[in-house]
Amino acid sequence: MSSKYADLPDIDTAPDVYETEDVPPERIQYAEDSDDDIINPTSARAIQKAKDAQDREYPDESPLPDFNLAGAKFGALAAKTYSLYPTPVQTCRNPTLAGPSLPSGLEHSALLPIDDEPPRARLRRLRFEMSELEEQLTAESSILTNGDDRSSEDKKENNVKDMLRELKGLVGGLNKLDADGARLAVDQNGKSWEDRIRVLGQNLENARGLSDSTPASQEAKKSSETVRSISEEEKSRKVGEIDRRLAELESAIGVGRTGLDDTQTLPAPLLPTVQKLDHLLTLLTQPRHLDAISRRIKLLLTDLDRAQATSSSTNNSNPSLTDTTLLSDPHNRRSATHLYSSDHTSSSLTVAQIQKIDSLSSMLPKIQPILPILPPLLARLHSLSDIHSASSSFGSTLTRLESEAVRLKESSVDLKAIVDQMEGSLKENETRVEGNFRAIGERVGNVLRRVEALER
Numbered sequence: 001m002s003s004k005y006a007d008l009p010d011i012d013t014a015p016d017v018y019e020t021e022d023v024p025p026e027r028i029q030y031a032e033d034s035d036d037d038i039i040n041p042t043s044a045r046a047i048q049k050a051k052d053a054q055d056r057e058y059p060d061e062s063p064l065p066d067f068n069l070a071g072a073k074f075g076a077l078a079a080k081t082y083s084l085y086p087t088p089v090q091t092c093r094n095p096t097l098a099g100p101s102l103p104s105g106l107e108h109s110a111l112l113p114i115d116d117e118p119p120r121a122r123l124r125r126l127r128f129e130m131s132e133l134e135e136q137l138t139a140e141s142s143i144l145t146n147g148d149d150r151s152s153e154d155k156k157e158n159n160v161k162d163m164l165r166e167l168k169g170l171v172g173g174l175n176k177l178d179a180d181g182a183r184l185a186v187d188q189n190g191k192s193w194e195d196r197i198r199v200l201g202q203n204l205e206n207a208r209g210l211s212d213s214t215p216a217s218q219e220a221k222k223s224s225e226t227v228r229s230i231s232e233e234e235k236s237r238k239v240g241e242i243d244r245r246l247a248e249l250e251s252a253i254g255v256g257r258t259g260l261d262d263t264q265t266l267p268a269p270l271l272p273t274v275q276k277l278d279h280l281l282t283l284l285t286q287p288r289h290l291d292a293i294s295r296r297i298k299l300l301l302t303d304l305d306r307a308q309a310t311s312s313s314t315n316n317s318n319p320s321l322t323d324t325t326l327l328s329d330p331h332n333r334r335s336a337t338h339l340y341s342s343d344h345t346s347s348s349l350t351v352a353q354i355q356k357i358d359s360l361s362s363m364l365p366k367i368q369p370i371l372p373i374l375p376p377l378l379a380r381l382h383s384l385s386d387i388h389s390a391s392s393s394f395g396s397t398l399t400r401l402e403s404e405a406v407r408l409k410e411s412s413v414d415l416k417a418i419v420d421q422m423e424g425s426l427k428e429n430e431t432r433v434e435g436n437f438r439a440i441g442e443r444v445g446n447v448l449r450r451v452e453a454l455e456r
Contacts, residue, residue: 133163134168137163162224163224166224166227166228246270249270250270253270253273253274253277255268255269255270255273310349314349314354
């Protein structure tokens with residue numbers, strides 16, 4: 001069977017009809033190729049297309065065009081775009097690439113009126129106007145520096161420097177605004193930053209038109225001084241507002257009032273007091289603490305009722321101890337409550353107990369002045385508890401150190417005796433070694449002499 005089909009070709013080795021050879025990318029022709037390019041591959045169009053294909057495969061390593069040439073090339077296009085679509089222009093570092101600047105009349109965007117201008121656009125416009133004013137003032141100062149007439153030029157230069165200084169202050173104030181430009185700072189007289197910039201622009205125009213006249217320079221100086229005084233008044237007003245708010249906060253918290261100690265003239269610090277009150281408020285507002293406080297109040301009211309009932313029952317036996325005498329003072333009420341709550345099982349008090357209560361009530365006027373001193377005294381004793389606990393073991397530690405010193409002294413005496421013995425033995429050994437060395441030297445000399453005698 002196998003010999004029957006031995007002469008037939010293998011069907012797998014035959015190529016498929018749809019398989020074609022892979023064409024290299026450089027041989028791919030585009031649809032726009034003409035017959036001339038295919039026939040004549042050395043034509044200009046074919047050479048250009050081959051170069052474009054090579055550029056698509058490899059990046060362009062040619063240098064970029066000059067920055068100034070690009071600005072001069074596309075400056076007219078930017079001016080045309082700005083004229084068609086007017087928008088608030090931002091400042092640019094390169095004057096060749098910047099669009100046309102706003103005119104000196106401080107125009108706004110043509111899309112929105114001044115009243116409906118958003119805060120962000122107004123902030124950008126103010127910054128742009130301030131940059132223009134700064135450039136103009138810088139140019140004026142450079143021109144005045146190179147002038148010949150020093151008498152009038154010095155006055156004008158000083159005026160320009162004052163306006164430059166005020167302009168830098170306005171730039172710092174605008175930089176402190178929020179990033180979204182939602183709020184603008186307004187001074188005490190209701191003048192915003194925009195009004196102050198307009199004042200500076202008017203001063204600049206007055207300085208240009210009336211540079212030789214003294215009243216113009218004086219008017220510009222007065223306007224700069226007015227703006228400076230307005231800023232100083234605004235600062236003082238802010239400081240006064242902060243002081244007033246701090247005083248209100250101190251009066252609300254209670255740190256401004258004098259305490260029990262009249263020698264303390266300064267009020268308590270505000271920040272630690274606020275932190276302490278916040279901590280106490282957090283603790284008191286917890287539900288478990290509120291439950292404990294309500295429970296203690298109920299127990300206290302119960303004890304007060306018992307004390308009042310007991311005192312009313314003992315009014316006949318001892319008229320001096322009345323309800324008003326016992327419960328008029330808070331300290332008396334506290335002590336009476338403690339006594340009656342501890343002995344609430346007995347229906348009546350004995351004479352000895354009544355005498356003790358009388359003695360305690362007589363001692364209360366002496367104890368009351370000491371009560372403000374007790375909390376800091378207890379806090380001080382609590383802080384010294386570690387020192388007191390350490391002082392209890394100080395005696396035993398000192399005794400142990402003394403015994404250790406005696407033991408070290410005895411051991412040093414023993415060591416000294418041992419060292420003395422070693423020194424004596426070393427000296428004795430040294431003398432013996434020297435004697436042995438001399439004896440050996442004599443014997444060697446005798447041997448040498450005998451050898452010489454034998455050689456002869």
